[in-house]
Amino acid sequence: MLDLSQLRSFVTVEQMGSFTLAAERLGLGQSTVSQHIQRLETSLERRLLERDTHKVVLTSDGEALLSHARSMLSIEGQVRSLFKGGSLRGRLRLGVSEDFVTSQLPAVLEDFVRSHPSVDLELTVALSGVLYEMQDAGAIDLVLAKRRLGDEHGKLVYREPLVWLARDPEHVLASHPLPLIAFPPPSVTRAIALEALGRHGVAWRIVCTCGSLSGLTAAARAGMGVLVQPRSMAPSGLKEIAPARLPVLEDVEFVLVPRKGADQALVAALSDDILKKVRSLRSA
Template sequence: MLDLSQLRSFVAVEQMGSFTLAAERLGLGQSTVSQHIQRLEAALGRRLLARDTHKVMLTGDGEALLSHARAMLSIEGQVQSLFKSHSLRGSLRLGVSEDFVTSQLPAVLEDFVRSHPSVDLELTVALSGVLYEMQDNGEIDLVLAKRRLGDARGKLVYREPLVWLARDPERVLASGPLPLIAFPPPSVTRVIALEALGRNGVPWRIVCTCGSLSGLTAAARAGMGVLVQPRSMAPSGLKEIPAGKLPVLEDVEFVLVPRKGADQALVSALSEDILQKVRGLRSA
C-alpha cells in the first residue's frame, strides 16, 4: 500500500517545483521530504522526479502517478472531513480576474478543494472592475483581482510590473498609430496603458477589444497589435517590447478583497491558501 505522507510530499514537490518550498509548505524538514520521495520511488521501483540545478520536474512515470496521487489524497481529505465536526462546510462565491485564471488559479485552488471537500465554490471570472461592482452588489464573497497603486482596498498578495507585448515588436512599432489589443472598460490594464500613451503623446488606436484573455491572446499572436499584461502572465508566442520603445507602465497589485457579511471562516481559509500558494509559486 502506498504511504499517503509520501504521496503528499510528492504532490507538493510537483506543485512547488522545489524540495525546499515543498518542505516549507508541508511544515517538514527538507530531508524528510527527500526521504519520502526516495521511499516512494523505491516502493514503486520507478524514478518519479528529475532534478537539475534550477528546478525539479516529473519523469514520465511521475506524470503517470500524479493524477492517482491527487485522487488518493482527495479521498483522504473527504474521509477526514466526514468525521471532523469542526470541518468547514457551506458555499463560497469567489471572483477572479480574467488574467489570473489562465496562469495560476488551478494551483491555487487544488489544495483548498482537497482540504475542504465540503465547501462548494461558485467561481466567477471577469475583469477586476466588474468583480468589484458585483461584490458591491452582494454577488461575490471574495475577490482576487488587480488594483492600481494607491488604491487601499483589499489585502496585498503581490505587486507586478505591466509590460508591452507583441508577436513582432519591430513591425508593430513601425505601423503608425500604435495598434492596441485591450480588454473593454472597466479594465485596469487598459486605463494604465492609455494614460501612459497620453502622457507621452504617443498616437494609438484600438484594433481589437475582447473580454476574454484567450481572445486577446489570439489577436496578439496573429500580429494584430500590442497587448499589455503583467509580466509573469505574458502568453507564450509574444515578445516583450524592449525598454525605451514605449512609455513605462505603472505596476499593478493583486489583492484579496472579502465582502462584509461573508462567512469569515470560509473567506479566511481560502484567503490563507491563496496567499501561501501564490507567494510560494512566485518564489520558486
Template sequence: MLDLTQLRSFVVVEQMGSFTLAAERLGLGQSTVSQHIQRLESAVGRRLLARDTHKVLLTTDGEALLSHARAMLAIEAQVQSQFRGQKLRGNLRLGVSEDFVTSQLPAVLEDFVRSHPSVDLELTVALSGTLYEMQDNGEIDLVLAKRRLGDARGRLVYREPLVWLARDPEQVLSGGPLSLIAFPPPSVTRSIALEALGRSQVAWRIVCTCGSLSGLTAAARAGMGVLVQPRSMAPSGLKEIGKGQLPVLEDVEFVLVPRKGADQALVSALSDDILGKVRSLRANA
C-alpha cells in the same frame, strides 16, 4: 499499499518544483521529504522525479502517478471531513480576474479544494472592475483581482509591473498609430495603457477588443498589435517591447477583497491558502 504521507510529499514537491519549498510547506525537514520520495520510488519501482538546473520535474512515470496520488489524497480528505465535525462547510462565491485564471488559479485552488471538500466554490471569472461591481451588489464573497497603485481596497497579495507585448515589436512600432489589443472597460490594464500613451502623446487605435484573455492572446499572436499584461502572465509567443520604445507603465497590485457580511471562516481559509500558494509560486519562479 502506497503510503499517503509519501504521496503527499510527492504531490507538494510537484506543486512547488522544489524539495526545499515543499519541506517548508509541509513543515518537515528537506531530508525527510527526500526520504519520502525515495521510499515511494522504491515502492513503485520507478523513478518519479528528475532535477534540472532550475527545478524538480516529473518523469513520465511521475506524471502517470500524479493523478492517482491526488485522487487518493482527496479521498483521505473526504473521509477525515466526514468524521471530523469542525471541518468548514458551505458555499463561497469567488471572483477572479481574467488574466490570473489562466496562469495561477489551478495551483492556488488545488490545496484548498482537497483540504475543504465540504466547501462548494462558485467561481466567477471577469475583469477586475466588473468583479468589484458585482461584489458591491452582493454577488461575490471574495475577489482576487488587480487594483491600481494608491487604491486602498483589499489585502495585498503581490505587486507586479505591466509590460507591452507583441509578436513582432519592430513591425508594430514601424509607423502610424500604435495598434492596441485590449480588454473592454472597466479594465485596469486598459486604463493604465491609455493614460500612459496620452501623457506621452503617442497616437493609438484599438484594433481588437475582447473580454477573454485567450481571445486577446490569439489576436496578439496573429500580429494584430500590442497587448499589455503583467510580466509574469505574458503569454507564450509574444515578446516584451524594450524600454524606451513605448511609455513606462505603472505597476499593478493583486489583492484579496472580502465582502462585508460574507462567511468569515470560509473567506479567511481561502484567503490564507491563496496568499501562501501565490507567494510560494512567485518565490520559486
C-alpha cells in the same frame, strides 16, 4: 499499499517545482522529502521525477501517477473532514480576474479544496472592474483581482509591474498609430496603457478587443499588435518590449476583497490559503 506521506511529498514537489520549496511548504526537512520520493519510486519501480538546473519536472510515469495521487489525498481529506469537529461547510462565491486564472489559480485552489472538501466553490471569472460591480450587487463573496496604485480597497496580496508584449516588437513598433490589443472597459490594464500613451503623445488604435485572455493572446501571437499584461503572467510566444521603446507603465496590485455579510470563516480560510500559496509561488 502506497504511503500517503510519500504521495503528499510527490504532489507538493510537482506543485512547487523544487524539493526545497516543497519541504518548506510541508514543514519537513529537504532530506525527508527526498527520502519520500526515493521510497515511492522504489515501491513503484519507476522513476517519477527528473531534475535539471532550473526545476523538477515529472517523467511520463510521474504524470501518470499525479492524478491518482491527488485523488487519494483528496479522499484522505474528505475522511478527515468527516470525523473532524467544526470543519468548514457551505458555499463560497469566489470572483477571480481573467489574467490570474490562467497563471496561478489551479495551484492556489488545489490545497484549499483538498483541506475543505465540504465547501462548495462557485467561481466567477471576469475583468476586475466587473467583479467589483458584481460584489457590490451581492453576487460574489470574495474577489481576487487588480487595483491601481493608491487605491486602498482590499488586502494586498502582491504588487506586479505591467509590461508591453508583442510577437515581433520591431514590426509592431514600426506601425502608426500603435496597434493595441486590449480588454474592453472596465479594465485596469487598458486604462493604465491608454493613460501612459496619452501622457507621452503616442498615437494608438485598438485593433482587437476581447473579454477573454486566451482571445487576446491569440491575437497577439498572430502579430496583430501590442498586449499589456503583468510581467509574471506574460503568455508564451510573446516578447517584452524594451522600456525605452514605449512609455513606462504603472504597476498594479492584486488584492483580496471580502463582501460584508459573507461567511467570515469561509472567507478567512480561503484568503489565508491564497496569501500563503501565492507568496510561496512568487518566492520560488
